[in-house]
Amino acid sequence: MIPVLGQVFTAPSIDWWALAPQLILLGAALLILVVSALLAERCPAWFSGVVALVAGAGVFVSGFYLWYDIRDSGPRSIVSGALSLDGFAVLFTLLVAVAVVMTVLVADAYLEREHMDSPEFHALLLLAATGAIVMASASDLIVLFLGLESLSIGLYVMAAMQFRREEAQEAAMKYFILGAFSSAFFLYGIAMVYGSTGSTGLAHARDYLNRLDTAIVDQPWMLMLGFALLLVGLAFKVAAVPFHFWAPDVYQGSPAPVSGFMASAAKAAGFAAMLRIFFVAFGQSRTDWSPVLGVLAVVTLVVGVVMAIIQTDLKRMIAFSSIAHAGYILVGVQAGTSEGTAAALFYLFSYSLMVLGTFAVISLVQWQDGQPLDRFEGLADRRPLIGFALTVFLLGQAGVPLTSGFIAKFLVIKAAVDERTWWLAIAAMVISAAGAYIYLRVIFAIWRRPGAVDEEGGEPVAAPVVPPASGFAILGAMAFTLVVGFVPQFLIEFARDAVPVLLG
Amino acid sequence: MSDLLRSYLTIAIFSGAAIFMAGMMLGIARVLRPRHPNREKLIAYESGVDPVGGEWVQSQVRYYIFAVLFVLFDVEAVFLFPWAVRLETYGGFGLVEMIVFIGILALGLAYAWRKGVLRWS
Numbered sequence: 001m002i003p004v005l006g007q008v009f010t011a012p013s014i015d016w017w018a019l020a021p022q023l024i025l026l027g028a029a030l031l032i033l034v035v036s037a038l039l040a041e042r043c044p045a046w047f048s049g050v051v052a053l054v055a056g057a058g059v060f061v062s063g064f065y066l067w068y069d070i071r072d073s074g075p076r077s078i079v080s081g082a083l084s085l086d087g088f089a090v091l092f093t094l095l096v097a098v099a100v101v102m103t104v105l106v107a108d109a110y111l112e113r114e115h116m117d118s119p120e121f122h123a124l125l126l127l128a129a130t131g132a133i134v135m136a137s138a139s140d141l142i143v144l145f146l147g148l149e150s151l152s153i154g155l156y157v158m159a160a161m162q163f164r165r166e167e168a169q170e171a172a173m174k175y176f177i178l179g180a181f182s183s184a185f186f187l188y189g190i191a192m193v194y195g196s197t198g199s200t201g202l203a204h205a206r207d208y209l210n211r212l213d214t215a216i217v218d219q220p221w222m223l224m225l226g227f228a229l230l231l232v233g234l235a236f237k238v239a240a241v242p243f244h245f246w247a248p249d250v251y252q253g254s255p256a257p258v259s260g261f262m263a264s265a266a267k268a269a270g271f272a273a274m275l276r277i278f279f280v281a282f283g284q285s286r287t288d289w290s291p292v293l294g295v296l297a298v299v300t301l302v303v304g305v306v307m308a309i310i311q312t313d314l315k316r317m318i319a320f321s322s323i324a325h326a327g328y329i330l331v332g333v334q335a336g337t338s339e340g341t342a343a344a345l346f347y348l349f350s351y352s353l354m355v356l357g358t359f360a361v362i363s364l365v366q367w368q369d370g371q372p373l374d375r376f377e378g379l380a381d382r383r384p385l386i387g388f389a390l391t392v393f394l395l396g397q398a399g400v401p402l403t404s405g406f407i408a409k410f411l412v413i414k415a416a417v418d419e420r421t422w423w424l425a426i427a428a429m430v431i432s433a434a435g436a437y438i439y440l441r442v443i444f445a446i447w448r449r450p451g452a453v454d455e456e457g458g459e460p461v462a463a464p465v466v467p468p469a470s471g472f473a474i475l476g477a478m479a480f481t482l483v484v485g486f487v488p489q490f491l492i493e494f495a496r497d498a499v500p501v502l503l504g
Numbered sequence: 505m506s507d508l509l510r511s512y513l514t515i516a517i518f519s520g521a522a523i524f525m526a527g528m529m530l531g532i533a534r535v536l537r538p539r540h541p542n543r544e545k546l547i548a549y550e551s552g553v554d555p556v557g558g559e560w561v562q563s564q565v566r567y568y569i570f571a572v573l574f575v576l577f578d579v580e581a582v583f584l585f586p587w588a589v590r591l592e593t594y595g596g597f598g599l600v601e602m603i604v605f606i607g608i609l610a611l612g613l614a615y616a617w618r619k620g621v622l623r624w625s
Binding site: 033037 | 608611614618
């Protein structure tokens, strides 16, 4: 130990194994960029996809390894309290790994068909996934912000990948400008929390609030303002009303596999940060933030469902439905209990698989001119298995029993009931019933016999080619949705075990 | 006044002093200096020659890439100089960390170079 400018410098001891998921993703991304650039033409086309797939699988395996490691030797803080290694972080690591693998499988044929296959797509996907994992495990607000930016910047570029399409340019521009705004809000929130608690570390902030039994801080208004600004920043990321305006345009304009990644991994990372900040660090001030989240949840549900009903473009419809699902997850988050948090985690996991599957099916049918609902007519007639899978995903999102979506909705509403927020539980149930219409409309469309004929060629529409990789991903997601619907216990246990969250 | 607000008092005093100093110097100069404007004196200064064209010109989009590369090396220098001054205190850990950091930046440069960003044509 040697004094540096009056302070003593000690190199932080770093548990490299605990950082394995982030390091694998980062290393694979750099490998893809360098090898593809150096070899240029001689680099085989499959190279970046295979590396990304292997990296995703590697993260999944290392996530399992860490899960059992935590069960044996307990959760701990790593990298001098910058990151937490706990069940919560590992659950999101696994979720992100699944999203990466699904996205790579689905994007494979899609990128080739749309003439946008480039190693940059896979490199950006892996870097964005790194950011998502950092976000979920950060126990310091600055580190969290770092993860948020890594995730967002990757997604801004991926949204613009089809840069010849006007909608893609519009989507990327909107996403970038609004995202930059929300980052500024988030950063200002960090400053306010720092000003009132004296640290950007979440554990420090929590201890500071707990010491003051009455939760009266020097500048309570400053802490409240900090909460509000952090909430605005994260509500933007998870697309909660009234910060949702980017979502429909961006989901519609982005390549379908990217939209799936946004609706699953990016949304999950936003909720992970929200849970860690509000439930864990500021649980003491629950009475201050819980009603705000409750109101946000109801508004998000109503706007999401109503707007989804009037859409005619399937991607846009799923975008609004994804906004509504953020509302259900908020119902679990606002409960502020372990049950509510476990319910939110269960919801995120099951919804992610359903929405990834839905966008995988959409990516089979999407062409340059968008994806109006009538393009999907007769899909089930021509590709029964794919049609059945899409039906399962949609029924799951509607919350029909025997799918994972039903259990997820049941758990979040139960969490709200346990906390005696009746109004919220009733609102969520009523809206859930109304929301079923969205999905039934699509299901009727795809099972209808195709009468529609393509205007130019006279060819009947909706007989998409199903590449093996996409088919495999779709069937995997369908199997997950059904298995969790029949025997939900293992995922419920998994979500419950992940809840006791550690702070560095 | 709370401690927090008091610590901002320094900033307020400094801002006040800065505004006062600048205002005073410019104000005195304005009172004392002779004022004989003519057309030659009023045109915009452009390295001593007469200005050419309007101010609304488009610049090459290629400069943007050079700006990005410049930021890359600028940030590197920001980290490198303080690190070099205190290298012996950080020891082997600091050395390895910096090699990793520069290595990743070098990969970025190699990528840009292979993609033909550095070629001006």
